[in-house]
Amino acid sequence: MSSETYRGRLAPSPTGYLHVGHARTFYRAWQRAREAGGVLIMRMEDLDPDRCRPEYRNAALEDLRWLGLDWDEGPDIGGPYAPYEQSRRADVYRAVWQTLRDGGFIYPCRCSRKDLAAALSAPHEGVARANDSDDEPVYPGTCRPIRPGDGPLDFCAGLGDSPAGLNWRFRVPDGEIIKFHDANFGLQTFTSGLDFGDFLIWRRDRVPSYQLACVADDFAMHVTEVVRGADLLVSTARQILLNRALGYPDPTWYHCELTVDEHGCRLAKRYDALSIGELRRKGMTPAQILSATLRL
Secondary structure, eight states: OOTTTOEEEEOOOOSSOOBHHHHHHHHHHHHHHHHTTOEEEEOBOOOOTTTOOHHHHHHHHHHHHHTTOOOSBBTTTBOTTOOOBGGGOHHHHHHHHHHHHHTTOEEEEOOOHHHHHHHHHSOOTTOOOOOTTOSSOOOOOTTOOSSTTOIIIIITTTOTTOOTTSEEEEOOOTTOEEEEEETTTEEEEEEBTTTBOSEEEEOTTSOBOHHHHHHHHHHHTTOOEEEEEGGGHHHHHHHHHHHHHHTOOOOEEEEEOOOBOTTSOBOOTTOGGGBHHHHHHTTOOHHHHHHHHHHO
16 A cells, blocks of 8 residues: 555553563554555554553553554644544544434343343354354344334434443344455455344443444544454454444454464463563563564
8 A cells, every 4th residue: 555545553452561462463563554654543442441541551652662663643642633542532432323323223232241141151042153252242132123223213212312321232234244355364254143243332331342432433543454463353344334334434454363372372461471561671672572473
């Protein structure tokens, strides 16, 4: 892509300290933007008020700069699409929620986590499966309207113009095959209702979901390529459906291989021994961290 069209992003979530797996993904995102001569955005995905902390945010910016990564827009330097912290973009997300509601694409859901756990643990014939790498199980349809499009006029009547107080789910088309080309893994295919179900776009605790916020911000910030981990491949299928409902163009996609531990398990932010900050304190250089990471 030319420098006039390429816009990529780094999107850390400050819920813990970044580890070597993040270093790999963010380095690849930085590398692709710089090779294209394009613009790179730093976006802080700090939606979760219970888990996001200022010290994690500050450490993420420091660690990534220490690794040699730079960006052209972001919360620390500004830019034309500020604010670059998702916690300050609530008006953007509410407007997107209202568009989806008015279009009949979403519906309110009163199910608690306990309700869902009970429903999913009950024996059923032909139960839809969840993707193994995904963290949102296939919704069993407890609150789903009988007909698509019943939302804004019937099922949502009297709920007002605020999503607060209820979960809201995007109604996926049953059995539709979602295909997209990944620049790293090639053709990807997912079936809605089987690999993923009606997914959350707003939580009852007044927090928009990752899916909604990501789609809204990538569109608003004119992102042309999304670079992230392979654990989010199924999220891409969801976001393609959201883009279609909202009339947004899809960016291109590049998913990175996941970094795993000696047991083959994906690294998590609780692996403090492999955090970038801890490796720095042990005397490793940026070149050593990136070289070791990129060989995995």
